[in-house]
Amino acid sequence: MKKKITMIILAMFLVLFPAIIWATGQAEKGPVKLTIAGRDGGYGKAMQIAVDEYMKKHPDVSFEVLKLPGASLYEKVVIDMKNAVGTYDVIMIDDPIATQFQKAGWLTNLDELYKKKGLSLDPDLISTAVKLGRYPYTDSGTLYALPHVGNVELFAYRKDLFQKLGLSKPAKWDDVLDAAKKIRESFPDVYGVVFRGVKGNPIVAGFLPIYWAFGGKVLVNGKPALDSQQALNALKFFLKLKQYAPEGVAMYNSAQVKDALYGGKAGIVTEVWPSWVPKLNDPNESRVVNKVEVTTHPGEVEKSSPMIGVWLLGIPKASKHHDAAFDFLQFITGKEMQIKMADEVGLAPTRDSVYKVAKLVSKYPWYPVQNQALKNAVGRPRTTKWSELENIFGTYLQLALIGSMDPEKALKEANAKMKEVLE
Amino acid sequence: MKKNIFYYLIFAPALIVIVFLTVYPIVNVFHMSFFKYNYLSDTKIFIGLKNFKRIMGDDLFHTAFLNTIVFSVVATFIEVSLGIFLALLFYGQFFGKRVFMVMIIFPMMLSTMVISALWKTLYHFDIGLLNYVLRSIGLKPIGWLINPKIALFSIILVDIWQWTPFAFILIHAGLNTIQREIFEAASIDGANYFKTLIHITFPILSGQILLVILLRTIDTFRIFSKVYALTQGGPGNATETLTYYVYREGFTYFNLGRAATASIYILIVIAFISYFYLRNIIGEESV
Numbered sequence: 191m192k193k194k195i196t197m198i199i200l201a202m203f204l205v206l207f208p209a210i211i212w213a214t215g216q217a218e219k220g221p222v223k224l225t226i227a228g229r230d231g232g233y234g235k236a237m238q239i240a241v242d243e244y245m246k247k248h249p250d251v252s253f254e255v256l257k258l259p260g261a262s263l264y265e266k267v268v269i270d271m272k273n274a275v276g277t278y279d280v281i282m283i284d285d286p287i288a289t290q291f292q293k294a295g296w297l298t299n300l301d302e303l304y305k306k307k308g309l310s311l312d313p314d315l316i317s318t319a320v321k322l323g324r325y326p327y328t329d330s331g332t333l334y335a336l337p338h339v340g341n342v343e344l345f346a347y348r349k350d351l352f353q354k355l356g357l358s359k360p361a362k363w364d365d366v367l368d369a370a371k372k373i374r375e376s377f378p379d380v381y382g383v384v385f386r387g388v389k390g391n392p393i394v395a396g397f398l399p400i401y402w403a404f405g406g407k408v409l410v411n412g413k414p415a416l417d418s419q420q421a422l423n424a425l426k427f428f429l430k431l432k433q434y435a436p437e438g439v440a441m442y443n444s445a446q447v448k449d450a451l452y453g454g455k456a457g458i459v460t461e462v463w464p465s466w467v468p469k470l471n472d473p474n475e476s477r478v479v480n481k482v483e484v485t486t487h488p489g490e491v492e493k494s495s496p497m498i499g500v501w502l503l504g505i506p507k508a509s510k511h512h513d514a515a516f517d518f519l520q521f522i523t524g525k526e527m528q529i530k531m532a533d534e535v536g537l538a539p540t541r542d543s544v545y546k547v548a549k550l551v552s553k554y555p556w557y558p559v560q561n562q563a564l565k566n567a568v569g570r571p572r573t574t575k576w577s578e579l580e581n582i583f584g585t586y587l588q589l590a591l592i593g594s595m596d597p598e599k600a601l602k603e604a605n606a607k608m609k610e611v612l613e
Numbered sequence: 614m615k616k617n618i619f620y621y622l623i624f625a626p627a628l629i630v631i632v633f634l635t636v637y638p639i640v641n642v643f644h645m646s647f648f649k650y651n652y653l654s655d656t657k658i659f660i661g662l663k664n665f666k667r668i669m670g671d672d673l674f675h676t677a678f679l680n681t682i683v684f685s686v687v688a689t690f691i692e693v694s695l696g697i698f699l700a701l702l703f704y705g706q707f708f709g710k711r712v713f714m715v716m717i718i719f720p721m722m723l724s725t726m727v728i729s730a731l732w733k734t735l736y737h738f739d740i741g742l743l744n745y746v747l748r749s750i751g752l753k754p755i756g757w758l759i760n761p762k763i764a765l766f767s768i769i770l771v772d773i774w775q776w777t778p779f780a781f782i783l784i785h786a787g788l789n790t791i792q793r794e795i796f797e798a799a800s801i802d803g804a805n806y807f808k809t810l811i812h813i814t815f816p817i818l819s820g821q822i823l824l825v826i827l828l829r830t831i832d833t834f835r836i837f838s839k840v841y842a843l844t845q846g847g848p849g850n851a852t853e854t855l856t857y858y859v860y861r862e863g864f865t866y867f868n869l870g871r872a873a874t875a876s877i878y879i880l881i882v883i884a885f886i887s888y889f890y891l892r893n894i895i896g897e898e899s900v
Contacts, residue, residue, distance in 0.1 A: 388847065
């Protein structure tokens with residue numbers, strides 16, 4: 191009896207084992223399914239447009255698109271790539287954190303894939319945006335990610351109010367302060383200036399164009415440099431500006447800034463991202479149709495210093511579909527797709543030629559300015575510790591903003607904390 | 614002996630699950646706390662007790678610890694007090710009792726993120742309903758989430774709104790198990806309402822109340838989602854809490870050694886609180 195059972199088990203094993211091996215092989219050869227870890231909101235909509243278009247042309251490829259908030263996306267991709275699980279085939283990467291992924295060696299070398307396919311990088315892609323996907327951060331660094339969303343920080347003001355007050359486009363930050371004061375005094379229902387004041391990334395992103403224009407530096411030779419006179423001048427100016435901002439500006443994030451802008455409550459917005467303004471001239475969404483000028487930031491002791499904040503697309507090394515993922519990357523960063531995504535959801539292009547498409551320029555009159563800003567933009571420091579540094583900077587900036595700490599002390603303490611992190 | 618083996622065999626599957634899902638992670642966290650371990654860069658250096666020293670000397674950790682204690686004590690005290698008050702109120706009979714009961718329980722059934730989004734709108738300094746009401750009656754608006762002296766209490770208020778029903782339900786259930794004859798006998802003996810409350814109701818309910826205090830203390834000590842959704846620890850560091858500190862160290866900076874060390878401090882405090890309450894609830898010998 192025992193012999194019989196052993197024989198049956200052995201026979202089953204001999205039949206099933208090759209069957210399993212064959213089935214596994216079939217699964218790899220079968221239709222490709224790409225899993226994309228991307229962002230939510232407008233970015234998610236744009237990704238879906240690209241995916242739907244790609245599937246029309248490649249019915250053999252299917253997709254799973256994860257539309258995640260920024261923090262959740264970061265956690266998921268880090269854990270997945272660190273353990274080389276290979277769940278994701280394409281990932282969206284915020285440019286300051288790309289350095290971590292590149293240094294850790296978690297991303298596929300795109301230069302090699304270009305070579306393998308006999309292709310080359312299209313020079314139409316704007317070089318400042320492309321550079322963010324390279325490591326080291328130089329024009330000749332190895333390419334690990336392609337620029338997908340050409341975000342660059344812009345500046346907006348109500349040209350109708352400026353006209354009424356006899357003001358011209360601010361050339362310096364002092365002109366901004368003067369204009370904010372006049373708007374607040376002349377139009378009680380309109381805030382002179384609006385920006386993001388939430389601690390961490392929002393307040394830092396809002397403050398950096400001012401900080402850089404005043405000559406401030408975050409890191410010099412890899413060491414924090416917040417304890418300079420230039421940094422103090424910038425922060426003191428920021429606090430002067432705050433007098434004409436909403437009282438609750440410390441809790442203003444993108445939603446509140448957009449509400450103020452679209453609702454006609456903001457005279458000046460010191461931080462505008464392209465994804466915030468696609469419906470600015472849509473009468474169904476905006477009360478300020480054709481009343482807002484979107485332009486570049488003023489300078490001060492330094493020239494205009496818009497901040498670049500590109501979303502990149504990379505292929506994790508552990509992905510099982512490098513070729514298919516690379517093909518999709520070529521498709522989504524191609525001219526045709528960038529025009530479609532810009533037109534339908536206002537996604538900021540990363541190609542020079544797309545900024546010159548007449549249909550888009552008439553819809554988004556600030557495109558020539560945005561294109562210039564993107565080409566001259568300044569990137570945040572390339573360090574693997576940026577998340578920590580930004581959080582420290584953002585916390586102390588907010589303490590100064592709400593008056594809990596004087597500006598000099600805030601900068602000194604932030605500088606000391608940053609030093610600890612970098613040691 | 615055979616009986617013992619039988620019990621152990623029955624107990625074994627549960628024990629294995631507990632060892633893998635509870636004991637192993639705790640041991641692993643203890644192990645990690647002795648390392649400078651950055652998950653991103655994959656650097657893991659043994660540093661002994663340096664993480665413990667560093668965290669004990671970290672101002673932000675002190676603030677987070679103090680805020681967590683304040684949050685836990687104030688929220689638990691008010692939630693349990695209100696829960697007792699409501700349970701006593703609903704012990705009597707009145708018109709519409711069932712409808713009111715459902716209304717009171719409603720906040721507890723909602724997701725914390727939904728509740729936070731709702732309260733964030735209510736608390737908005739410029740366009741929030743609360744400040745609109747204050748302005749319309751001639752009062753100054755309050756910086757519910759932007760004033761560092763008020764922000765923590767604003768989050769406590771949201772927790773009270775959400776979790777008082779939980780205290781109410783448990784105490785109400787306990788109250789309904791007391792035989793009504795006891796109250797009738799006390800009344801015949803001449804005891805008034807407050808004497809009955811202090812000498813009969815509360816002593817009988819003490820176990821139930823202590824259990825509610827224990828559960829709410831542990832839960833409020835782990836406060837995370839409301840802070841994450843409402844203030845992200847701000848303004849400044851006014852609403853930093855221990856779990857938010859651990860989250861940031863662990864999942865934003867991926868400093869797993871430091872996150873593990875901070876978790877151990879939380880574990881120690883929760884274990885101490887639990888021991889204290891359980892000793893009172895179950896009795897000293899059983900603990």
